[in-house]
Amino acid sequence: MSLLEQIxxxxxxxxxxxxxxxxxxxxxxxxxxxxxxxxxSARLRTTFAGLDLPNPVGxxxxxxxxxxxxxxxxxxxxxxxxxxxxxxxxxxxxxxPRLFRLSEDSxxxxxxxxxNDGMDAICARLAAGPKDAVIGLNLGANxxxxxxxxxxxxxxxxxxxxxxxxTVNVSSPNTEKLRDLQGKAALAALLDGVMQxxxxxxxxxxxxxxxxxxxxxxxxxxxxxxxxxxxxxxxTNTTLSREVLRSAHKDEKGGLSxxxxxxxxxxxxxxxxxxxxxxxxxxxxxxxxxDAYTKIKAGASAVQLYTAMVxxxxxxxxxxxxxxxxLLERDxxxxxxxxxxxxxxxxx
Numbered sequence: 001m002s003l004l005e006q007i008x009x010x011x012x013x014x015x016x017x018x019x020x021x022x023x024x025x026x027x028x029x030x031x032x033x034x035x036x037x038x039x040x041s042a043r044l045r046t047t048f049a050g051l052d053l054p055n056p057v058g059x060x061x062x063x064x065x066x067x068x069x070x071x072x073x074x075x076x077x078x079x080x081x082x083x084x085x086x087x088x089x090x091x092x093x094x095x096x097p098r099l100f101r102l103s104e105d106s107x108x109x110x111x112x113x114x115x116n117d118g119m120d121a122i123c124a125r126l127a128a129g130p131k132d133a134v135i136g137l138n139l140g141a142n143x144x145x146x147x148x149x150x151x152x153x154x155x156x157x158x159x160x161x162x163x164x165x166x167t168v169n170v171s172s173p174n175t176e177k178l179r180d181l182q183g184k185a186a187l188a189a190l191l192d193g194v195m196q197x198x199x200x201x202x203x204x205x206x207x208x209x210x211x212x213x214x215x216x217x218x219x220x221x222x223x224x225x226x227x228x229x230x231x232x233x234x235x236t237n238t239t240l241s242r243e244v245l246r247s248a249h250k251d252e253k254g255g256l257s258x259x260x261x262x263x264x265x266x267x268x269x270x271x272x273x274x275x276x277x278x279x280x281x282x283x284x285x286x287x288x289x290x291d292a293y294t295k296i297k298a299g300a301s302a303v304q305l306y307t308a309m310v311x312x313x314x315x316x317x318x319x320x321x322x323x324x325x326x327l328l329e330r331d332x333x334x335x336x337x338x339x340x341x342x343x344x345x346x347x348x
Contacts, residue, residue: 005313008032013310017099017108024314025064028072033314038133039077039321043328046079046336048302049204049231049279051134051164055079055321056336057292060283060304061138061167061208062110066117067125074133077318081133082304083122085140085169088154090118094174098254101310102247106287107258108307109249110238111174114140119155126162136165138208139194143175149190153197160201168194168230171210171237173255179210184220191228204231211236211264211284218268222275234281234304235272236265258307261285266298270347273299287312289323296324296336297343 001009008027012020027033040054048056058080064073067083074081093115100109116122122137129135139155141148156166168191170181181190191207198205207230209221225233238255245260262285269282282300286292287308295303309316324336333339 001313001315004032005315009313013101013103016097017101018096021099025069028069028314031072033072034076034318036077036318037075038079039318041325043325043333043335044079044321046301049165049206051080051204053079053134053302055324056296056302057317057321057324058082058281058302058304059317060306061085061169063306063309065115067122067129070125070129070133070135074130074135076314077321079134079321080136080164080302082136082138082167083126084116084138085114085172086116086119086122086137086155086159087114087140087142088119088151089142090121091115091142100249100252102245102249102258103311104246105250105258105260106308106311107245107247107256107260108310109252109254109256111254113143113174114172116140119158123159123162126159134164136167136206137163138167138169140169140172141175141178148178148181149193152190153193156194156203156205157197160198160203163203165204165206165231167206167208167234169208169237171208173210173238173240182209182213182217182221184224187221188224188228191224191230195228195230206230206232206234206281208234208237211239211261211268212241213268215271218271219275222272225278226276230278232279232281233272233276234283235269236284239264257284259285259287262291266295267347269295269300270298270344273341273344274348286320287316289320289327292320292324293327293339296339297341298347299341299344301337301340
């Protein structure tokens with residue numbers, strides 16, 4: 001991390017978290033972020049769900065909700081980006097404050113509620129975005145929708161020509177009853193509608209799940225996802241559980257992300273790796289190359305991060321990718337694919 005980035009992070013942590021988030025996006029668009037492009041090497045290059053990635057380190061959805069900083073983010077070291085979530089109609093989300101730093105726990109709690117500019121505005125930015133980057137879109141449903149399943153399909157049909165992949169997000173804890181769509185019957189119907197909306201488009205479809213699932217629920221999700229012929233599963237979104245936390249905001253309502261989620265999300269990931277042959281993306285608590293490597297060895301073919309950048313800056317993506325390259329070399333592993341799942345039994 002550069003001295004300038006350290007100073008910027010210290011300044012941002014002194015103001016309201018959501019305002020700081022907005023300022024970080026403005027700083028990226030002003031040219032203050034890394035500019036070298038994706039970190040890559042023969043070891044890091046990988047193919048995931050038909051997508052050729054320069055490295056397996058991705059940006060999780062939620063950082064760039066409205067696809068406002070696609071160019072700068074594509075040059076920040078990531079192998080791929082996911083923006084959104086996008087809903088058919090714009091919506092303001094939940095009342096503020098709705099984002100809380102848990103600095104003592106290297107974590108955050110959010111209850112945004114899918115605040116976004118709507119699919120028309122977001123799709124226009126995606127269409128004008130960089131053509132040499134792998135950029136996907138997280139699909140959401142409007143809070144007041146009469147048919148949330150149809151919302152996912154509508155956003156996909158509208159945006160598919162301009163994205164590399166789409167993620168069905170039924171795991172945000174901040175939209176009432178959204179997680180109900182993870183039930184077997186509801187999820188099967190939802191995915192059927194989404195896959196029909198995809199039609200002949202080559203756009204891969206991913207499913208993002210919650211970490212707060214029983215073994216039975218996880219088994220059912222794996223079965224439905226496989227039967228629906230989706231292309232990958234993202235494990236996991238934020239958690240509603242509260243483990244041992246020290247920060248003043250530990251009891252705020254919303255989804256907990258960051259370091260406390262690492263173990264829980266990795267166990268879900270490893271269990272999924274025993275339940276399905278679908279490729280998996282590991283998310284939750286990644287803050288170092290060692291964390292990313294652990295997720296890969298637990299069953300992930302790629303990883304995503306977000307919250308750790310609050311504490312370590314946007315340069316973290318490139319640092320993790322370079323560190324992962326060194327770890328693979330140290331262990332005599334020629335490609336990321338060779339490391340996937342080699343230690344999943346440790347987590348199951």
